[in-house]
Every structure is written in C-alpha cells, then in structure tokens.
Amino acid sequence: MSNMAHPDPWPKSIFARNLTEEAGITELMDDLGEALTLGRGKIRMMGGGNPAHIPAMEVIWRERMRELLDDPSGEFDRVLADYDPPAGSPAFRAAVADFLNREYGWKLTLANVAVTNGGQSAFFFLLNRFAGAMADGSEKRILLPLVPEYIGYGDQGVSATALFDSRRPEIELIGERSFKYHIDFGKLAVDESHGAIAVSRPTNPSSNVLTDDEISRLRRIASDRGIPLIIDNAYGQPFPGVILTETRPVWDENMILTMSLSKLGLPGTRTGIVVAREDLISDIRSMTAIVGLANNNLGQALARPLIESGRIRSLADEVVRPYYRHRAERALALAHEHLPPDVPWRIHQSEGAFFLWFWFQDLPVSCRELYRRLKDSGLLIVPGKAFFFGLDTKGWPHAEQCIRVSFTQPEEVVADGFKILGRVVAEVYR
Numbered sequence: 547m548s549n550m551a552h553p554d555p556w557p558k559s560i561f562a563r564n565l566t567e568e569a570g571i572t573e574l575m576d577d578l579g580e581a582l583t584l585g586r587g588k589i590r591m592m593g594g595g596n597p598a599h600i601p602a603m604e605v606i607w608r609e610r611m612r613e614l615l616d617d618p619s620g621e622f623d624r625v626l627a628d629y630d631p632p633a634g635s636p637a638f639r640a641a642v643a644d645f646l647n648r649e650y651g652w653k654l655t656l657a658n659v660a661v662t663n664g665g666q667s668a669f670f671f672l673l674n675r676f677a678g679a680m681a682d683g684s685e686k687r688i689l690l691p692l693v694p695e696y697i698g699y700g701d702q703g704v705s706a707t708a709l710f711d712s713r714r715p716e717i718e719l720i721g722e723r724s725f726k727y728h729i730d731f732g733k734l735a736v737d738e739s740h741g742a743i744a745v746s747r748p749t750n751p752s753s754n755v756l757t758d759d760e761i762s763r764l765r766r767i768a769s770d771r772g773i774p775l776i777i778d779n780a781y782g783q784p785f786p787g788v789i790l791t792e793t794r795p796v797w798d799e800n801m802i803l804t805m806s807l808s809k810l811g812l813p814g815t816r817t818g819i820v821v822a823r824e825d826l827i828s829d830i831r832s833m834t835a836i837v838g839l840a841n842n843n844l845g846q847a848l849a850r851p852l853i854e855s856g857r858i859r860s861l862a863d864e865v866v867r868p869y870y871r872h873r874a875e876r877a878l879a880l881a882h883e884h885l886p887p888d889v890p891w892r893i894h895q896s897e898g899a900f901f902l903w904f905w906f907q908d909l910p911v912s913c914r915e916l917y918r919r920l921k922d923s924g925l926l927i928v929p930g931k932a933f934f935f936g937l938d939t940k941g942w943p944h945a946e947q948c949i950r951v952s953f954t955q956p957e958e959v960v961a962d963g964f965k966i967l968g969r970v971v972a973e974v975y976r
C-alpha cells in the first residue's frame with residue numbers, strides 16, 4: 547500500500563479549495579519567477595509588479611546593511627536570532643506612528659500600527675476579518691467601488707461565500723489615446739451585506755489615483771454605514787510615493803491604511819504595515835501569531851532609522867518618484883512610437899505605480915489570447931480580465947480588452963517589449 551502509484555486525491559476543505567484552485571495571482575507569480583530565472587535574456591518581463599533596481603536606493607540598503615552588521619549594540623544578532631513580537635518591533639511601530647504624526651498631524655501611537663509579512667498578508671487578514679462567513683451567521687462581502695482592482699485580492703477569501711462585490715467604473719475618454727476611470731457613486735448601493743470598502747491608491751493595475759474628493763465621499767459613505775474604508779498605499783503615500791497627482795493622505799478611526807516597504811525596493815524582506823484603530827491592530831497581532839508566530843524583521847531594521855529621521859520622505863520625493871515618473875514617461879513615448887496608428891488603443895492616464903494599462907477597443911481576440919501570442923513572441927504582460935473580479939462582466943467588452951504592462955525592467959528590455967507589443971497588436975487587428 548505504501549507505494550501506491552496514483553493515490554486518490556485527498557478531499558479538500560473549503561480553505562484548501564479557495565487557496566489552491568487556479569488563481570490569477572499564482573499564475574502571475576509563476577510567470578514572474580520563470581521570467582526572472584529561466585527566461586532571463588529570452589523573455590521581456592513586463593508582467594509582474596517587481597520594483598525596479600534603482601541604483602541610488604540599492605546604495606542606501608547596502609549602507610544600512612553595513613551599519614546593521616557593525617552596530618555595537620548587537621542589533622544584527624538580535625535581528626537574526628530573536629523573534630519579533632507578533633505586531634512587529636515596538637521601536638519600528640513607534641517610528642512609523644511618529645513619522646505619520648509629523649507628516650500629517652495625526653495622533654497615532656505604536657498601538658495603531660502593526661507589521662505583517664508584506665501588504666499581501668495584511669490584505670489576507672483584513673479581507674477575511676471583515677467579510678465571508680461572519681461569527682453571527684450572516685455573510686458579508688467587501689465592496690470594491692471600482693474594478694479593475696489588484697488581482698492579488700481576488701483569491702484571498704477562505705470561506706464558502708464570494709468575498710467581493712464590485713462596481714464598474716465610469717470611463718472618461720480623454721483625447722484620442724487616453725482615458726480615466728472614476729467611481730460611479732450613483733451605483734455604489736452600499737448595504738448591510740458589505741463588511742468593508744476597499745481601494746488601492748494608486749490602483750494596480752490601471753495606475754488610477756482616486757481623487758481626494760472621491761476618498762472623502764467614500765469615507766463618508768463607509769462611516770455612515772459603520773464599516774471601515776481600507777486604503778492600500780502599496781505604491782502611494784507616504785512611501786514609496788509613486789503617485790503622480792496631488793493627494794493629501796487622511797486617516798481616522800474608521801479607516802484602515804496599509805503600506806509596504808516592497809515598492810521602495812525591499813520586496814524580499816516581506817514587510818507590510820497596517821495603520822488602524824487599536825482593537826484592529828490587536829486582531830492583526832493575533833492573526834500573525836497564529837499563522838506565523840512573528841514577521842520577518844530585517845526590513846524593519848533596515849528602514850527604521852530612515853523613518854525616524856524622516857529621510858524616507860526625501861528618498862521617496864527625490865529618488866523613487868522621479869525615477870518612476872521618468873520610466874512612465876519613457877514607456878508612454880515608446881507606446882506611442884510602436885503601437886499601430888490605425889488601431890483604436892488607449893492608455894489609462896498614467897497617475898502612479900509601475901504600469902501602463904492598455905485598452906484595445908474592438909479587440910478581435912480575448913485579452914488572454916493576446917497574452918498568449920505576446921508570450922510566444924517573447925513578451926510577458928498580464929491579461930486584464932482577472933482584475934475585473936467580484937462582478938459579472940458579461941455584456942461588458944471592456945473587461946476583455948485590457949492588458950497591464952509593467953515598465954520597471956531595464957530600459958532596453960522595456961524598449962524591446964514595446965516593439966513586440968506593437969508588432970503583435972498590429973497582427974491581431976489585421
């Protein structure tokens with residue numbers, strides 16, 4: 547019996563079913579890993595959200611690592627050999643709270659800050675904290691006021707019920723080649739089935755930045771309903787600050803902010819940050835302890851002095867944002883140079899993050915087929931369909947006509963990638 551060649555599959559729990567079936571994010575991370583290892587040199591990796599290797603930032607992280615190694619108090623040994631408390635290092639949490647208070651005049655303490663293993667884990671906890679099968683027997687969902695929204699939320703639900711209830715945006719056409727999404731407030735219809743409202747700002751994939759006015763309206767709607775407004779700042783304020791429109795970050799006890807060190811250049815350290823009222827921070831602390839005991843503490847140790855001194859702000863403003871602004875402008879120029887003039891393509895207004903979001907009106911094939919043809923030609927992008935989750939997209943061709951193109955890889959890779967994109971798109975429409 548012990549050498550049975552084909553044992554029957556073990557029955558799956560709902561948890562296992564939800565976390566093991568085909569998921570957009572799994573395919574995306576597999577593609578990314580494959581392109582960055584096996585395919586290096588052969589495949590232009592313009593799919594994932596890997597941050598660029600910005601030389602000026604790499605210098606800073608190296609310097610910080612050396613300081614850590616040489617620290618006379620033995621901080622390096624503590625980082626390696628001591629578990630952090632499950633909410634994160636108290637010194638790091640206090641540094642984040644003080645920094646945000648100085649920047650924005652808030653009144654946070656370390657009890658309002660928790661660390662998680664990346665923003666991804668923060669969202670896993672938050673989404674399942676506020677929606678799914680509730681302790682009182684009811685079911686709740688997360689309202690996404692505007693999709694496309696971050697693919698990585700899509701498959702995170704662990705209970706039997708669907709986790710999201712999403713809304714189509716209003717689409718403003720801008721000139722010949724651009725467009726912008728807006729929340730359609732007339733169709734939000736928030737009710738007691740919603741456990742929270744969530745948005746990413748800037749939004750991955752479209753790079754849309756919800757305006758301060760849109761955020762104030764969402765805040766009001768959420769607090770009238772007694773549910774939180776969750777804002778994912780993975781690319782946004784205050785760091786890494788890859789946001790190209792004027793925005794003023796806000797927080798109150800009815801809001802939950804997430805931030806991350808990943809897009810500053812530290813995705814390998816898996817460091818996410820949740821800012822929220824104290825009882826929620828305590829929930830996050832318990833979840834971290836149960837799921838993983840403690841967080842990775844290296845990112846916290848590397849970044850803490852930069853947060854304490856406020857230097858992180860000048861790095862965001864003077865290094866990271868200008869870098870990505872330049873890369874976005876360059877990518878836009880390449881798109882205009884290489885995409886066929888007789889095809890009805892548009893690009894979402896470039897307002898932040900690491901992507902251009904293309905809309906091919908009247909695309910003769912599905913976006914998945916376009917993705918396959920591009921992959922066969924040596925270019926990896928992400929087909930747009932999986933970003934439109936939590937609603938029925940039947941009868942809405944837009945959801946089949948978009949792709950996300952990342953521009954963080956070296957300039958020659960991106961230049962090559964846009965050539966391939968232009969050629970394949972011309973073939974598809976021919």
Ligand SMILES: Cc1ncc(COP(=O)(O)O)c(C=O)c1O
Binds near residue numbers: 781
């Ligand atoms: C919008 C958004 N939120 C959260 C994350 C999670 O990132 P991390 O877990 O590395 O903080 C990502 C990663 O790409 C993202 O794009």
